[in-house]
Every structure is written in C-alpha cells, then in structure tokens.
Amino acid sequence: MGKKKLKSRSSNWSTHVILTAWVLLIIIPTLWVVLNSLKSSANILIDPYSLPVPPHVENYENAWLDAGLGRGFINSIYITFLSVFSIVFFASLPAYVMARKKFAGKALVYYYFISGLMFPTFVAMVPLFLLMAKLNLLNNHFGLILVYTAYSLPFTIFILYAFFKALPRSLEEAAVIDGAGPFRTFFTVMLPLAKPGLISAAIFNVVGIWNEYVLALILIQTPELKTLPVSIANLMLVMQYKTDWGALYAGLIMSIIPVVIIYLIFQRQLAEQTTAGAVKE
Structure with missing residues (x-):
C-alpha cells in the first residue's frame, strides 16, 4: 500500500x-x-521587459481609430456571429437526421459530409475565387459568410452527429406519442437536449472564424470590409514605415479579449448543461 x-x-x-x-x-x-500594449514604441524597443510607467492607454485609441482596427473589429464581430449561427443551425439538421433516422444510403451520405475534413483549404483557392467572382460575391461579407459556413459544416456535423447519437430515444418516442411532428420534435425536444454539443461546436467555430486570415484576405479587397486579422496583418506591413508598436500590441489584445470572453461564457454553460444531464440520468 x-x-x-x-x-x-x-x-x-x-x-x-x-x-x-x-x-x-x-x-x-x-x-x-x-x-x-500600454507602453510607448520607444520603451518597447529600449526595454521590452519593463513595466508600463506611465501607462499609454492612448495606444488602444490609436489602434482603434488611426490604424483602422476598430472597423475590422466590428466586421469580425458580426461576420463571426452570423457565420457561427449559420454553421451550427445548418449542421444540426443533417446531423440529427443521420444520427436518429434510418434510410438507404445513410452511411454514404455521412461519409460524404465527413470527407470534407480531408479537403485542404489551399487546394480550392483558385476555383473558389473564380466561382465567387462569377456569383458576384467577391468583396462581399455575405459571400465570405457563405464560404465560412460551407468550409465548417463537415467538422460541425461530425461533432453534432455524436451528440445526437447519444441522446436517449425514449424522449423522442414520448414526443411522437404526444403528437409532435418531426419538426416540432427536433426543435422543441432534441435540439435543446443537444445544447452541450451546440455550445461545443460554437466554441470551436468562433475561435476558427475569428482568427481566419487566408479566405478573408483573398475574398475581401476593400479596406473598409476587411476583418480584424487582415487589418492587423496590414498594420504590421505599415510598421515598416511608421513604428507604432504600442498600437500593434493593443490590436493583438483587442483580438484576444472577445474570444476569451465568449469561451468563458459558453464554457460555463457547457459545464452546467453536462452536469445537469448527468444528474437526470
């Protein structure tokens, strides 16, 4: 012992x-x-490990206004929100059907969706650009949201499929006995039960889309429409001619804070929902 x-x-x-x-x-x-992010450019270069005394809070104002990161921040906020909402909603529909229903070719359909996980983004850059140009969706936030939704569906379906598969059939059968149709059963019974899975999928997609750079760089050219990662990258290029390192670090902090806040909020709800489910069982 x-x-x-x-x-x-x-x-x-x-x-x-x-x-x-x-x-x-x-x-x-x-x-x-x-x-x-709270020091002047001179202090950052001379003594990068010193404390910010006095703190230069104006770095955040310079990053938001002068460097144009505020516009990119707002663009990223609503692009990420609309994209994640579309991804989770449209992924939940096929994930539920494939996990709970029996039909011919179900396995083929499932592996067809999952095969999208093995498709490298860079392979589709040129055909994607040409397709979006023909559809007049270049330099358009709606087009970027469509692309984000399409690229994220396979992974999200993979996550939600496992959650719907693990739900007890007794609750679904009880809803059918009470007279609920397929749509009502899905939206009022099964979807709320899969809330931990929906939150998990939302967290992964928020982090991925908020930090996405390549697709936003290719599909958006107008500076006023660019997302925050592209705006920060442009600011780094400008640093070759104008050294405002404090604003650059402030922009990095601006890009971190929303993701941390969203993660903490959703993570708490995820833990509560998972614990509640375990107690009911």
Whole structure:
C-alpha cells in the first residue's frame, strides 16, 4: 500500500508540474503583450521587459481609430456571429437526421459530409475565387459568410452527429406519442437536449472564424470590409514605415479579449448543461 501511495503521489506531483509549466507558457507571453500594449514604441524597443510607467492607454485609441482596427473589429464581430449561427443551425439538421433516422444510403451520405475534413483549404483557392467572382460575391461579407459556413459544416456535423447519437430515444418516442411532428420534435425536444454539443461546436467555430486570415484576405479587397486579422496583418506591413508598436500590441489584445470572453461564457454553460444531464440520468 505504501508503494502504491508513493507512486500515486509522484504521478500527481509530476502532473501538477507539467500543467503548471503549460499554464506559465501561456500566461507569460500574454502578460508580456498586455504590458507592451500600454507602453510607448520607444520603451518597447529600449526595454521590452519593463513595466508600463506611465501607462499609454492612448495606444488602444490609436489602434482603434488611426490604424483602422476598430472597423475590422466590428466586421469580425458580426461576420463571426452570423457565420457561427449559420454553421451550427445548418449542421444540426443533417446531423440529427443521420444520427436518429434510418434510410438507404445513410452511411454514404455521412461519409460524404465527413470527407470534407480531408479537403485542404489551399487546394480550392483558385476555383473558389473564380466561382465567387462569377456569383458576384467577391468583396462581399455575405459571400465570405457563405464560404465560412460551407468550409465548417463537415467538422460541425461530425461533432453534432455524436451528440445526437447519444441522446436517449425514449424522449423522442414520448414526443411522437404526444403528437409532435418531426419538426416540432427536433426543435422543441432534441435540439435543446443537444445544447452541450451546440455550445461545443460554437466554441470551436468562433475561435476558427475569428482568427481566419487566408479566405478573408483573398475574398475581401476593400479596406473598409476587411476583418480584424487582415487589418492587423496590414498594420504590421505599415510598421515598416511608421513604428507604432504600442498600437500593434493593443490590436493583438483587442483580438484576444472577445474570444476569451465568449469561451468563458459558453464554457460555463457547457459545464452546467453536462452536469445537469448527468444528474437526470
């Protein structure tokens, strides 16, 4: 027993050390960016590890107004929101049907959707650009949202399929006995039960679309329509001629904060829903 306890304590100790080191690897660079976002460009270059005394809060104003990141921030907010809503909604429909219904060719349809996970984005760049040009959807937020939705559907269907598959059939059967049709059963019974899966899918898609750069760079040319990642990249190019490193670091913090807030909100709801489901079972 003594050897087992000693081995268990040693394993727990090593796990804590690894997790602590991992947390520090994430926190320290983030804290360094936060501190540099409050310093002048001269202080950043002369002493990048010093404290921001006094803090240059105007860096955020310069990033938002002068560097044009505010416009990109607002564009990314509503593009991400509309894209994630479309992705989760349209992915939930086929995921539910494939997970709960029996029909000929179901496996073929499922693997057809999943095959999209193996399709590299860069392979479709040229045909995608030509297709969007013919549809007059270049330099258009609606076109970018359509592309994000199409690219994210396979992964989202893969996630939601597993959640719908694990739901108890008794609740679905009870809804049918009560006279609920297919649409009512889906929207009032099955979809609320799959809320943890919907939240998980939303979190993954928010992070991916908020940070997406290549598609937004190719499909959007007008500066006023560009997303935040593209705007930050453009700001880095401008740094070759005008050194405002404080504004650049402030822009990086602006791009991090919304994702962290959304993740914390959804993660709490996800934990609550998962725990509640476990208690009911």
